[in-house]
Amino acid sequence: MNSRQTRAQRRRVAQAPDWSPQGVGLAPQRYEAALRYLFDRPVPQTHDQEWYWNIDEPDFEATPLEWTRIQTVLFARAGIDLAPFGDEQVGMGLNYVMSNAVSNVPFAAIDASVALDEAMRMMRAMPMLWRQCIGPRLASLRVPIGTTTGRLAYVCYMWFDVWPTFWNVRHEPRWRDAVWQVLREMLDVPCREVQVAALHGIGHCGRHLERQDIIDRIVEAFIRSIDKADQELKDYADAARRGCVQ
Numbered sequence: 196m197n198s199r200q201t202r203a204q205r206r207r208v209a210q211a212p213d214w215s216p217q218g219v220g221l222a223p224q225r226y227e228a229a230l231r232y233l234f235d236r237p238v239p240q241t242h243d244q245e246w247y248w249n250i251d252e253p254d255f256e257a258t259p260l261e262w263t264r265i266q267t268v269l270f271a272r273a274g275i276d277l278a279p280f281g282d283e284q285v286g287m288g289l290n291y292v293m294s295n296a297v298s299n300v301p302f303a304a305i306d307a308s309v310a311l312d313e314a315m316r317m318m319r320a321m322p323m324l325w326r327q328c329i330g331p332r333l334a335s336l337r338v339p340i341g342t343t344t345g346r347l348a349y350v351c352y353m354w355f356d357v358w359p360t361f362w363n364v365r366h367e368p369r370w371r372d373a374v375w376q377v378l379r380e381m382l383d384v385p386c387r388e389v390q391v392a393a394l395h396g397i398g399h400c401g402r403h404l405e406r407q408d409i410i411d412r413i414v415e416a417f418i419r420s421i422d423k424a425d426q427e428l429k430d431y432a433d434a435a436r437r438g439c440v441q
Contacts, residue, residue: 274327286346355396398440
């Protein structure tokens with residue numbers, strides 16, 4: 196058997212992004228410290244709060260550019276780098292990244308000091324978070340839409356509802372393209388919870404993406420691909436493309 200790569204295969208390998216910390220211009224020790232800060236945390240017991248609500252908890256001091264690069268590597272390598280952590284730990288750490296009610300990290304990529312190309316690289320990495328980490332962890336769930344519990348399921352479902360990043364740059368064409376690409380790729384993840392999250396995101400962001408014809412076409416194709424018995428998901432998809440989700 197000939198195991199030699201073709202020229203096209205070699206070109207694809209050469210052009211593949213380097214998602215390592217060094218590949219994005221981040222010191223490996225810095226990235227490892229961020230992982231520990233975000234995810235190496237105890238899961239609160241009943242009536243206790245998450246670590247980030249403790250006013251005595253020291254902040255992780257990083258520039259907006261560093262946080263953007265940390266997110267880039269985190270999204271791209273989440274399947275491997277978050278493997279040592281449980282679902283609740285992953286949910287807590289991702290909520291810190293996602294929600295401005297918890298931190299200022301969601302504003303890092305749109306800070307004036309961060310080049311748009313850096314932000315777009317982060318967005319190109321984002322689908323891997325869903326495909327390699329969130330999707331596999333939630334793949335066995337099959338519950339009525341909107342009833343999942345747990346911190347990771349919350350992050351999965353609510354990301355594009357509470358994530359303030361896109362809202363602040365919704366008039367920027369490259370951001371619209373990037374968010375739409377993430378949502379499209381999420382619809383292809385073989386995990387119902389991730390597909391619901393994508394539809395939820397389309398429902399909230401769709402009118403700002405300025406591509407209703409494409410949204411209709413993609414969602415209608417998705418509806419045709421769904422198991423005929425899953426009428427709930429079909430109805431939700433139809434509502435989402437019209438912006439009728441909560």
